Amino acid sequence: MLLTITTTARPATDLGYLLVKHPERVQAFEQSFGTAHVFYPDASPDTCTAALLLDVDPIKLAKARKTPDLSLGQYVNDRPYAASSLLASAMANVFRTAMRGASRDRAELAATPIPLTITLPALPCRGGPDAARRLFEPLGWRVEARPVPLDPEFPQWGDSRYVTLTLEGELRLCDALNQVYVLLPVLDDAKHYWIASDEVDKLIRAGEGWLAAHPERGRITRRYLANRRGLVRTALARLADADDAPDDALDRDPIDEEPPPVDPTAAEPGDAEPERAAAVPPVPLAERRIQAVLDTLRAEGAHTVIDLGCGSGKLLSRLLQDPYFHFVTGTDVSPRAIMMAQRRLARLPRQQEERLNLFTGALTYADDRFHGHDAGVLMEVIEHVDVPRLPAVERVVFGDARLRVVVVTTPNAEYNVRYEELTGFRHPDHRFEWTRGEFREWAEKVARTYGYQVRYVPVGDEDGEVGPPTQMGVFIR
Structure with missing residues (x-):
C-alpha cells in the first residue's frame, strides 16, 4: 500500500526536514506486520514528493493476532494493497516527530501551513466517494475521490468499494498527517488490532484542533473506536469539553445522558445519525x-x-x-x-x-x-x-x-x-x-x-x- 505527500513550498526539499527523512536516502522501518519504506520519487527545489510504501507480510500479520484465525481469509485479503489502519500505524511509527509538529531544523516551517497534495491510490471507502468528501472537505481539503472499477475490462460490473483519493490544500504538515491517520481506519471502518482504552487518548491527541469542531465527529469517533460504546461515550465527552469545539455545539453530553445504541450494520451510503427524541440537549x-x-x-x-x-x-x-x-x-x-x-x-x-x-x-x-x-x-x-x-x-x-x-x-x-x-x-x-x-x-x-x-x-x-x-x-x- 502506498501514500505520497507532495509540496511545492520553496525550497520544496525542506519537506525532508519536516518528515525527518533525508530525500537522498531510501529508508526501511520494520513493523510487526511488515516493512515500511520511505523514499522520494521527486526531490527538487520546486516540487518534492515523499512516499511511504508499506510491504505487508501476511505471515507476520497472522502471527501478530492474539487470538488465532484458522480461516484462509487471514492470508488472502486486500491488506497488502489497500490503505488501512496498517498504514495508519506505520505513519505513527515512521512520522512520529512530524505528527507532533516538531522540527529541530525548521521549527517555523513546521508551524506554517504549506501547499500539500496527498495521494492514496487504493483506499477502502465504506460509503463511497461521498463519504471521503464528507470527512475531508470540512478540514479545508479539495477532495478528488475516484471509484476504482471492479474490472476495467468489464465496466458493466460496476465499481469496487475502493477509491483513489487525492487531497489538495494548504495546511500544517502535522495537521495533515494526523487527519489522514485518524480518517484512514474510519473510511475503511475496520482496524487490524484490538481496540483498548488507550485508543481514546490516541484519538484525542491526533484530533486536537480539528476533530471537536468537525460536523461528522460523532461518526468519526464511533468508527475509529469500532463502536465500543463505553469508549465512544468517553471520547465524545472529552471532545465536547475541548476548547476547539464549536461555539454553538449542543451535542448530548455522553456522561449526563446516555446516547441511543448504534447499529454497526447500518447500510451505506448515508450512515445517518441515529434518531433522537425531540428534547433540548444538555449544555456541554x-x-x-x-x-x-x-x-x-x-x-x-x-x-x-x-x-x-x-x-x-x-x-x-x-x-x-x-x-x-x-x-x-x-x-x-x-x-x-x-x-x-x-x-x-x-x-x-x-x-x-x-x-x-x-x-x-x-x-x-x-x-x-x-x-x-x-x-x-x-x-x-x-x-x-x-x-x-x-x-x-x-x-x-x-x-x-x-x-x-x-x-x-x-x-x-x-x-x-x-x-x-x-x-x-x-x-x-x-x-x-x-x-x-x-x-x-x-x-x-x-x-x-x-x-x-x-x-x-x-x-x-x-x-x-x-x-x-x-x-x-x-x-x-
Whole structure:
C-alpha cells in the first residue's frame, strides 16, 4: 500500500526536514506486520514528493493476532494493497516527530501551513466517494475521490468499494498527517488490532484542533473506536469539553445522558445519525465553564480581562461579544494557538476588534503586557504546566501582574470515575489533575502567599460522591 505527500513550498526539499527523512536516502522501518519504506520519487527545489510504501507480510500479520484465525481469509485479503489502519500505524511509527509538529531544523516551517497534495491510490471507502468528501472537505481539503472499477475490462460490473483519493490544500504538515491517520481506519471502518482504552487518548491527541469542531465527529469517533460504546461515550465527552469545539455545539453530553445504541450494520451510503427524541440537549461542559467564568467576571466588576493561555480564542470571542468588557487581551505560549485564535477572531466587527490585544507570551516569565487588567483567567491551563514550573506561574500571575481578580478552572480528578473506560488523564497533555482537596490546598497556599482571598465554585452537574466535573477558584486581591 502506498501514500505520497507532495509540496511545492520553496525550497520544496525542506519537506525532508519536516518528515525527518533525508530525500537522498531510501529508508526501511520494520513493523510487526511488515516493512515500511520511505523514499522520494521527486526531490527538487520546486516540487518534492515523499512516499511511504508499506510491504505487508501476511505471515507476520497472522502471527501478530492474539487470538488465532484458522480461516484462509487471514492470508488472502486486500491488506497488502489497500490503505488501512496498517498504514495508519506505520505513519505513527515512521512520522512520529512530524505528527507532533516538531522540527529541530525548521521549527517555523513546521508551524506554517504549506501547499500539500496527498495521494492514496487504493483506499477502502465504506460509503463511497461521498463519504471521503464528507470527512475531508470540512478540514479545508479539495477532495478528488475516484471509484476504482471492479474490472476495467468489464465496466458493466460496476465499481469496487475502493477509491483513489487525492487531497489538495494548504495546511500544517502535522495537521495533515494526523487527519489522514485518524480518517484512514474510519473510511475503511475496520482496524487490524484490538481496540483498548488507550485508543481514546490516541484519538484525542491526533484530533486536537480539528476533530471537536468537525460536523461528522460523532461518526468519526464511533468508527475509529469500532463502536465500543463505553469508549465512544468517553471520547465524545472529552471532545465536547475541548476548547476547539464549536461555539454553538449542543451535542448530548455522553456522561449526563446516555446516547441511543448504534447499529454497526447500518447500510451505506448515508450512515445517518441515529434518531433522537425531540428534547433540548444538555449544555456541554465547555459551554457551562465559559458561562461560569463570564458570570464571575461580571459579578466582580472586571471590565478589562486578560485570558492567560487563551488557546484557540473561544473565551476571547465570548468576552468580545459582551460590551460589558471594555478591553480584552489574549496570550498563549504556543504560536499555533495564537494563529488559531486570530483565525477564529478574523471576522470581528470593527468595534470588537478595537477592544482586542493578542500576543504570544509565556506565563513563567514576568511580562509588562500582563499588567493593567482588572482580571486574569486561567481556564483549563494550570494542569498543562509541569509541576516544577508552577511556582514561576504563581509568581508571574498572582505576584508580578497584580491582578485584582484571578479566575482559575481545572478538572476535578475525582469526577474521572464517571467517564467510562478513562484510565489516565482527560487529555494527553495534562501534567496532573487535582482532587478537590489538592486544588484547595494549592489555592489556599497561593492566596496566603500573594495576598488574596479565594472562594470555590462548582462547574457542571455536581455529583453527590465525587463533586463537579470542573472546579473553579476565584481569587480576590
